[in-house]
Amino acid sequence: MSGQLLSANHAAAIGAALAGRANRTGRGFVSGVYPITPSTECMELLCNQEIEKGHVVRVESEHSAMAVCIGGAAGGARTFTTSSSNGLAFMAENVVAAALLRLPVVMVAANRTLGPPWNIWADHGDTLMLRDTGWIQMYCADNQEVLDTVLCAFRLAEDRRILLPALVCQEAFVLSHTMARTHVPTQDEVDRFLPPLDLPGRLVGTARIVGGLTVPQTTEVHRAQHHQAMGRFFEVYREVQDAFEAVFGRRPADPVVPYRADDADVLVVSMGTIGSTVERAVDVAREKGIRLGALRVRTFRPFPAELLAAAFRGRPRIAVIDRNVSLGFGGVLWGEARGLADPGAVVQGYMIGIGGGDVRPEHVLALAEDVASRQAAGAPVLMEAGA
Amino acid sequence: MGVTETGRASIPEEIPLPLEVRVHGRGGQGGVTCAKLIATIYAEQGLHVQTFGDYGSERTGAPIRAFARVDTVPIRNHNKVYRPHHLVVLDAALLGDDVLDGAEPGAVVLLNTARGLEPFADRHGRFRFAAVDATAIARRHGIGTSAVVIINTTLAGAYARAMGLPWEAVERAFAVQGLARDLPAAREAWDAVVSRAADEGEAAPVRRAVPAPNVIGIAEHVEDLPNPLRTGSWRTQMPLYLSHAAPCNAGCPAGNDVVGFVQALATGGVEAAARVLFRTQPLPSVCGRVCPAPCMSACNRGAYDGAVHIRGLERWIGDHVDAEGVRPPRAANPRRVAVVGSGPAGLGAAFALASLGHDVEIFEGESCLGGVLRTGIPAYRLPEEVLDRDIGRILALGVTARTGTFLDAAAIADLAATRDAVIVAAGLQRLTGLEAPGVLLPGVLQGIRFLDDVKRGAAPRLAGHVVVAGGGNTAVDCARTALRLGAASVTIAYRRGRKEMPAIGPEVDEAVAEGVKLALHRQPVRVLGEGRVQSLELAEVELGEPDASGRRRPVVTGRTAAIPCDALLLALGQAADLSIVPALPNLFTAGDMATGDGTVTHALGSGRRAAARVLASLDGEPDPVLPRPDLDSLVAPAHVRFSHFHVEPPHAERHRIGAHALGFDEVNRGLDGPSEASRCFSCGACTHCDTCMLYCPEGVIHRVGQGYRVDEAFCKGCGMCVAECPRRAMAMVQEASAR
Structure with missing residues (x-):
């Protein structure tokens, strides 16, 4: 059996370094990094990588980390950073800038609860806070997926039809610090998968200001273009999947990953590692004769509305798990998915694993039983998992 | 990746697959790495593994858990381990219901203990037990620090042996993780681990129902919630409130409690300060004017933004205290x-x-x-x-x-x-004279007599150029007094340099400001004149080898020059x-x-x-020895957290310049207030500044009366309070059990 025993943080850093080296015949690699638990291991390993024509800049804040990426990307470099939680909150202004300037920055977020009070454990609330900033958002379920998604993210982000920054999400500790066997591709393979970045309109020669004042009509056009680029994602992603499989011999997962969903009486929809744990619960339920199925939403932005609507067709009861609370509303994923089911279907929201609560197969079975017993959806339920 | 048959075949049949392992330890022991090593051992046998830590408050001593899963297929679920087949306990003191929670009869418990298997046989018979003194082994191999022994690698060796895994897998795992250095300790544990089988037929463990703690609403409190992590036996050192010797106190020849009276002045006013001062100091107004203030030379604030003006504060207290001396009660046995x-x-x-x-x-x-x-x-x-x-x-x-x-x-x-x-x-x-030809000429006077005469109102009339020989306070006093008596100019001839002058520095400065000239590295060697002194021959003096006092010995040269001199005052010392x-x-x-x-x-x-x-x-008792602080208990600049204090230069005393205009009115009018006292760092003496309380990451330091209490049940011994104490009013002490 091949592969190295790596944490997902290290897998992400290795992926970024491989991608960075792959741009050595282009404008090289630039990364601005600032540590924050639990993403620190990723930036630490990246700082220790030898990257030809690469420069990892240790700055004084997350805001500056993204600023370095913006500058590097504007100059045509392949760019990467990593952060988490309140670090992302502090970075937010430049997160928006990277997207609105259409710069293909790739960022790995270790999803951590926003504080205070301080809590270092998993919660999707931090990256979902950045939902509307114009970034691609993909959520991972295991170590291999983190490495593979980082590589795919560069190719997607840098595709001329898209040209958008991409956020690769992995939950704090349960994924960021979990070690599992991970296949690390060779540089040669990555070179074949990731062509050098040729950013249109990149800064050359004389320095100049980017992102000056604009007028309403210009912004209207820019927003339309940005939105249309998002709309091309799924088409381009299929090509990326094909190319990836051709080089590495394995196919990256779809934007929505079904698991024993076709004949399910109850469908459980979730994101991240919970989606992986749900699969165990599905197996347990099936052994008992319960027809449980699962959908894992891997790509959250752009939102895979059509894929979800197709998967929901004919499914009478749908439980949507959110590891987040949109305060005053409910789960964010539930809010977006609930209108996609068949008329009359019960789409019930469950918020669980908040603040790092440990979501176990038992919890999934319990909420599946709950949704099966409902005749109509109620208010979203916040469940305590504890740890 | 399919089922790994070779993987299954390479480990003993008793090990169930999927296997779940839970490690219990304390922050600092390396529990997460221990789980990682265990997973790596299985991975090296060709199995799928997953391992992660349950990171806690990430502080030394806090209980932490770590997990490993092993299977023949990729592991999908990402939750923690609740039904462990193997339990690895890095600190025997942790062994309790919560550690054993979820373990079925027949589960294996590997314990780091110096007490062997015996103490655990009665209570935990339903588990298979293995024991090794990993702490002793790791300490022998020097893994960790003297305070915290890191036992994870050692225990991994014991684990492999107890579970029947091959030694070669351990070697490979250590190599993969870059820990080959620790292999000898792991091998020693491999050899030393003992185990016993589980008793059969015992009832399944009764799992304790732990009610969820009542969570106080975030809007209902502004203080941090108390931390629920008890320390147990892990801590090796504890903070202690312990006064240390301030350098000013140690430097005061009169034995005054300098930091005590300055702090009393800052916080309680003049009367409170005087009460401290009068324990040892009967002459505050005098010393507040004429003391060379060794306390100020020793003051730690001198290494920051200037020594506290202690002499000026002492004067302020002496001049402003209302207290008249009160007759004390007679001694029991009056002498x-x-x-x-x-x-x-x-x-x-x-x-x-x-x-x-x-x-x-x-x-x-x-x-x-x-x-x-x-x-x-x-x-x-x-x-x-x-x-x-x-x-x-x-x-x-x-x-x-x-x-x-x-x-x-x-x-x-x-x-x-x-x-x-x-x-x-x-x-x-006895006054030291000058051994030079012509010293008996009229106009050559002993300085101390001259000063005495002036005080009695019998001052000689002075005119022209007056030379004072010497470099101490008497010399400076003579020079400035001579100016006040009408001398046209005054020169102090001193055989060493300005820095070597024993006189109080500011007094010399004032003298120079008043017009006194310094002839340094000069010594009178001949007094010339007819009928009375008219000129003086000064020789250049070079500094030779250091003498017994460490000062360089002056060597009089043959290079001389004569200067006019109408009076020569000798201030060359007394005996x-x-x-x-x-x-x-x-x-x-x-x-x-x-x-x-x-x-x-x-x-x-x-x-x-x-x-x-x-x-x-x-009383027939031996000579009392007045305590002097030893060097180790002194507060040095390195002990002071300068960052806690604003930069604030010393307050200056108000000096009036002009010898002729002023005559014998007091030149130095002192400080214009007592606020200089607030500059005192209070070295070694707690001021109840709350820094320890604010910095305690556990929130277990509380105000009690005029001090603080550290909750020993929760203090992890991290030492942050002591490190942050601005003034070394605390110390870490080794726990008795860790000595």
């Missing part, structure tokens, strides 16, 4: 002691004895008390009324003074016969006349006569020590 001489040593001794309720008589040859303070220090530095006030406070304690009575050796012997004891503090009566001190058992000496240190503060300390010696001697 009758005569003190000969009323200089600072005599006054210090009298004050110390009278404060304890003994009968003290002072014998002074001059008509007024004060000794050299009265005769030798010019009024522009120490006004008469200031001296009178300090002495008045001493007399108010019930001290009797007999002035105008010079006592010779015989008289002192008579006194000793009728008193319990006599303390002789007659000062330095004691010990012929007046008969050898009697109840007779003691004090002050310059005994020590020759030459400052008021040294004399005060000497007087106080003499008083203590007298009382001890009369």
Whole structure:
């Protein structure tokens, strides 16, 4: 059996370094990094990588980390950073800038609860806070997926039809610090998968200001273009999947990953590692004769509305798990998915694993039983998992 | 990746697959790496693994868990381990229901303990137990620090042996994780681990239902919630509130509690400060003017933004305190002691004895008390009324003074016969002369006599150029007094450099500001003149090898030059006349006569020590040893957290310049207020600044009365409070169990 025993943080850093080296015949690699638990291991390993024509800049804040990426990307470099939680909150202004300037920055977020009070454990609330900033958002379920998604993210982000920054999400500790066997591709393979970045309109020669004042009509056009680029994602992603499989011999997962969903009486929809744990619960339920199925939403932005609507067709009861609370509303994923089911279907929201609560197969079975017993959806339920 | 048959075949059949392992340890022991190593051992056998830590508050000593899963297929679920097949416990003190929670009968428990298997047989018979003293092994191999032994790698070796895994897999795992260095310790544990089988037929464990803690709403409190992590046996050191010696206190020859009175002034005002000062200091207004202030040279603030102006504060207290001396209650066994001489040593001794309720008589040859303070220090530095006030406070304690009575050796012997004891503090009566041709010419005067004459109103008339020979306070006093008496110009000739001058620095500065010239590295070698001094030959002096005092020995050269000179004042030092001190058992000496240190503060300390010696001697006790702090207990600049203090330069005293205009009015008008006291770092003495409380990451330091209490049940011994204490009022002490 091949592969190295790596944490997902290290897998992400290795992926970024491989991608960075792959741009050595282009404008090289630039990364601005600032540590924050639990993403620190990723930036630490990246700082220790030898990257030809690469420069990892240790700055004084997350805001500056993204600023370095913006500058590097504007100059045509392949760019990467990593952060988490309140670090992302502090970075937010430049997160928006990277997207609105259409710069293909790739960022790995270790999803951590926003504080205070301080809590270092998993919660999707931090990256979902950045939902509307114009970034691609993909959520991972295991170590291999983190490495593979980082590589795919560069190719997607840098595709001329898209040209958008991409956020690769992995939950704090349960994924960021979990070690599992991970296949690390060779540089040669990555070179074949990731062509050098040729950013249109990149800064050359004389320095100049980017992102000056604009007028309403210009912004209207820019927003339309940005939105249309998002709309091309799924088409381009299929090509990326094909190319990836051709080089590495394995196919990256779809934007929505079904698991024993076709004949399910109850469908459980979730994101991240919970989606992986749900699969165990599905197996347990099936052994008992319960027809449980699962959908894992891997790509959250752009939102895979059509894929979800197709998967929901004919499914009478749908439980949507959110590891987040949109305060005053409910789960964010539930809010977006609930209108996609068949008329009359019960789409019930469950918020669980908040603040790092440990979501176990038992919890999934319990909420599946709950949704099966409902005749109509109620208010979203916040469940305590504890740890 | 399919089922790994070779993987299954490479591990013992007793190990179930999927396997779940849970590691329990404390922050700092390396539990997460232990789980990682265990997973790596299985991975090296060709199995799928997953391992992660359950990170807690990430502080030393906090209980942490780590997990490993092993299977023949990729592991999908990402939750923690609740039904462990193997439990690895890094600290035996953790072993309790919560650690064993979820383990079925027959589960394996590997324990790090020095006590072997025996103590656990009764309570935990349903589990298979393995034990190894990993702490001792890791310590022998030097893994970790002296305070915290890291046992994860050692325990991994024991784990492999206890579970029947091959040693080669351990070697490969250590190589993969870059821990090959620790293999010898792992091998020792591999050899040392002992185990016993589980008893059969015992009931399944009763799992404790742990109610979820009641969570207080975030809107309902503003303080941090108490941390629920008890420390257990992990801690090796504890913080302790412990005062250390401030350098100012250690540096005060009079033995004053300097940091005590300065802090009392800052927080309680003049009267509170005076109460501290009067324990040891009878002459605050005098010392506040003329002391060379070794406390200020030692002050830790000197390494930051300038020493605290302690002398100025002492003066402020002495000048502003309302308290008249109050007669203390008589001693239980009052002694009758005569003190000969009323200089600072005599006054210090009298004050110390009278404060304890003994009968003290002072014998002074001059008509007024004060000794050299009265005769030798010019009024522009120490006004008469200031001296009178300090002495008045001493007399108010019930001290009797007999002035105008010079006592010779015989008289002192008579006194000793009728008193319990006599303390002789007659000062330095012998004046050092100048060995040079022409010193007998009129116009050559001893400086100390000159100053005395001036104080008596018998000042000689001076004109033209006056030269003072010497570099001490007497020399500077002579020079400035000469200016005030009408000298056109004054030069101090000193054989060493400016830095070597024993006089108080600012006094020299003032003298220069008033117009006194310094002829440094110069020594008078010939006095010339007809009928009286008219000029002076000065030789250049070079500095040679250091002498016994560490100062470089002056070497007079043959290079000379003559300067005009209308009067030469000699301030070359004084010596004691010990012929007046008969050898009697109840007779003691004090002050310059005994020590020759030459400052008021040294004399005060000497007087106080003499008083203590007298009382001890009369009680038949050995000489009391006044405690001096050892170097280790002193607060050094490195102990002070400068970042806690704003930069604030010292307050300056208000000096008036102009010798001719001022005459003998006091030049230095002192500080304009006591606020300088707030600059004191309070080295070594707690000020209840709350820094320890605020920095405690556990929130287990509480205010109690006039201090703080550390909750030992929760303190993890991290030492942050001690590291953050701005003034070394705390220390970490080794736990008895860790010594």
